[in-house]
Amino acid sequence: MRTQLTECLEPAQGCICFNIRKSARAITQLYEEALRPTGLRATQFTLLVATRVMGTATISGLAKGLVMDRTTLTRNMKPLEKQGFIRIVPGKEDRREREVTLTLAGQEILTTALPLWKTVQQSVVESLGQSRVTRLLKDLSVTIELAQVE
Amino acid sequence: MRTQLTECLEPAQGCICFNIRKSARAITQLYEEALRPTGLRATQFTLLVATRVMGTATISGLAKGLVMDRTTLTRNMKPLEKQGFIRIVPGKEDRREREVTLTLAGQEILTTALPLWKTVQQSVVESLGQSRVTRLLKDLSVTIELAQVE
DNA sequence: TCACTATACGTGTATATACTCCTATTATAA
DNA sequence: TTATAATAGGAGTATATACACGTATAGTGA
Numbered sequence: 002m003r004t005q006l007t008e009c010l011e012p013a014q015g016c017i018c019f020n021i022r023k024s025a026r027a028i029t030q031l032y033e034e035a036l037r038p039t040g041l042r043a044t045q046f047t048l049l050v051a052t053r054v055m056g057t058a059t060i061s062g063l064a065k066g067l068v069m070d071r072t073t074l075t076r077n078m079k080p081l082e083k084q085g086f087i088r089i090v091p092g093k094e095d096r097r098e099r100e101v102t103l104t105l106a107g108q109e110i111l112t113t114a115l116p117l118w119k120t121v122q123q124s125v126v127e128s129l130g131q132s133r134v135t136r137l138l139k140d141l142s143v144t145i146e147l148a149q150v151e
Numbered sequence: 152m153r154t155q156l157t158e159c160l161e162p163a164q165g166c167i168c169f170n171i172r173k174s175a176r177a178i179t180q181l182y183e184e185a186l187r188p189t190g191l192r193a194t195q196f197t198l199l200v201a202t203r204v205m206g207t208a209t210i211s212g213l214a215k216g217l218v219m220d221r222t223t224l225t226r227n228m229k230p231l232e233k234q235g236f237i238r239i240v241p242g243k244e245d246r247r248e249r250e251v252t253l254t255l256a257g258q259e260i261l262t263t264a265l266p267l268w269k270t271v272q273q274s275v276v277e278s279l280g281q282s283r284v285t286r287l288l289k290d291l292s293v294t295i296e297l298a299q300v301e
Numbered sequence: 302t303c304a305c306t307a308t309a310c311g312t313g314t315a316t317a318t319a320c321t322c323c324t325a326t327t328a329t330a331a
Numbered sequence: 332t333t334a335t336a337a338t339a340g341g342a343g344t345a346t347a348t349a350c351a352c353g354t355a356t357a358g359t360g361a
Contacts, residue, residue, distance in 0.1 A: 005203065005258065005261060005262060005265070006203065006204070008265050009200045009203045009204050009261070009265070010204065011269075011272075012196070012197075012200045012265070012268050012269075012272070013200045013201060013203075013204045015272075015288065016182075016197070016200075016268070016272060017178060017272065017275055017276075017279075017284060017287070017288070018178045018179055018181070018182040018193050019193070019197045020288050020291050020292070021171065021174050021175045021178050021291065022175045022178075022179065022193065022194070022197075022317095023217065023218045023219075023291075023295060024171050024175075024291040024292075024294050024295050025171045025172045025174075025175040026218055026219060026220075026317095026318075026319090027218055027294065027295045027297075027298035027299065028167060028168050028171050028172075028294055028295075028297075028298055029168055029172065029318090029319095030298050030319090031168070031297070031298050032166075032168040033319090042345095042346065042347085043168050043169070043172065044172070044346080044347065045346090046162070047162075047166065047169045047172075050159045050162045050163045050166075051163060053155065053156065053159045053163075054156070054159050054160065054163045059309075059310095060309075060310065060311095061308085061309060061310080067173065068173045068176060068177055069173075069176060069347095069348085069349095070176075070348065070349045070350085071309085071310075071311095071349095072310085072311075072312085072348085072349065072350080073347070073348050073349060075310070075311065075312095076311095076346085076347075076348080076349095077346080077347065077348085079346090080345085080346070092309090095308090095309080095356075095357070096309095096355085096356060096357090097308065097309040097310065097355065097356045097357070098308095098309060098310085098356095099309080099310070108155065111155060111159070112155060115155070115158050115159070115162070118162050118166070119161075119162075122161075122162070122165075122166060122167065125167055125294075125297065126167075128297050129167075129290075129293060129294065129297065133290055133293070134167060136286070136290065137167070137287070137290045137291075137294070138165065138167070138170055140279075140283055140286065140287045140290070141170050141171060141173075141174040141287075142170070142174075143279060143283070144174050144177065144178055144275075144279065144287070145173060145174050145177045147177075147178075147181070147275065147278050147279065148177035148178055148180050148181050149177065172347095176347095176348075176349090179348090179349095180349090183349090192315095192316065192317085194316080194317065195316085209339075209340095210339075210340065210341095211338085211339060211340080219317095219318085219319095220318065220319045220320085221319095221339085221340075221341095222318085222319065222320080222321095222340085222341075222342085223317070223318050223319060225340070225341065225342095226316085226317075226318080226319095227316080227317065227318085229316090230315085230316070242339090245326075245327070245338090245339080246325080246326060246327090246339095247325065247326045247327070247338065247339040247340065248326095248338095248339060248340080249339080249340070
């Protein structure tokens with residue numbers, strides 16, 4: 002079993018999955034603390050922003066853009082819908098689809114949240130340095146593409 | 152409201168939190184698919200490895216090392232304990248503590264999982280390139296430290 | 302038209318995550 | 332020694348995540 006311990010050192014330190022997940026936990030803390038005055042979670046902020054940008058989107062359309070499982074997105078929409086930030090209605094042309102749009106309340110909470118996001122984002126960019134951030138985002142996007150291919 | 156749309160473009164694309172989380176979702180898919188023969192989730196593999204390396208660890212000790220909330224770790228241990236891969240006993244010297252150790256079954260499942268992890272890890276390293284991986288892990292560690300300070 | 306396939310989506314189930322509040326035990330100071 | 336503070340940990344609650352499976356609608360070819 003001595004061999005096993007040796008074998009465990011690498012996955013304990015160099016596992017790409019573990020390190021990205023760990024970083025996700027850590028960075029989420031920062032952003033959620035910043036967004037706390039709005040009551041929005043990091044994911045919820047992301048969903049509101051994505052919905053705003055898409056204008057009108059379907060569940061699957063949003064899921065693809067966010068690289069998020071479709072059923073996960075459905076579940077994540079629930080709290081936002083309950084709070085009245087988004088509206089989900091059946092598609093007119095294709096009745097299988099469900100159209101997601103921001104409500105007025107959703108636009109308002111976004112107006113409150115955007116400067117809070119901007120502050121924490123700028124703070125992180127300043128701490129990490131713009132070049133490292135640019136590099137990191139690029140490297141992450143490559144990682145994402147890698148998983149997409151499979 | 153035209154302003155709001157403009158304001159949303161940056162958080163929709165350049166949000167560090169969103170991109171790391173997105174990458175975490177994507178990379179987790181790869182590793183969990185590789186580990187599927189063992190039935191282990193990515194996090195569970197991580198916990199087993201960490202427990203193996205630590206030898207005997209407390210909940211808080213493990214949580215700190217994994218940059219994971221203590222209560223999250225307690226919850227994550229449950230499936231592993233139920234499957235008999237780890238054993239959790241009250242500490243002898245400090246009875247507030249709980250000592251986590253690998254069982255024989257835990258060591259066995261690790262023996263099965265380690266080569267599967269190694270295969271997917273090597274595959275990812277090969278696809279991304281060793282230099283990008285090294286760079287990415289370094290950048291992620293800086294990000295983690297940033298969140299730790301707060 | 303009708304059977305078949307493909308697509309869009311939801312539900313059941315299980316794990317992952319962390320905040321708030323609580324208990325038990327240990328350490329410390331008066 | 333005892334009251335108080337500090338530490339280790341769990342439970343309640345809510346959200347995040349995704350797989351397996353099922354339903355409804357749309358498209359397609361015989």
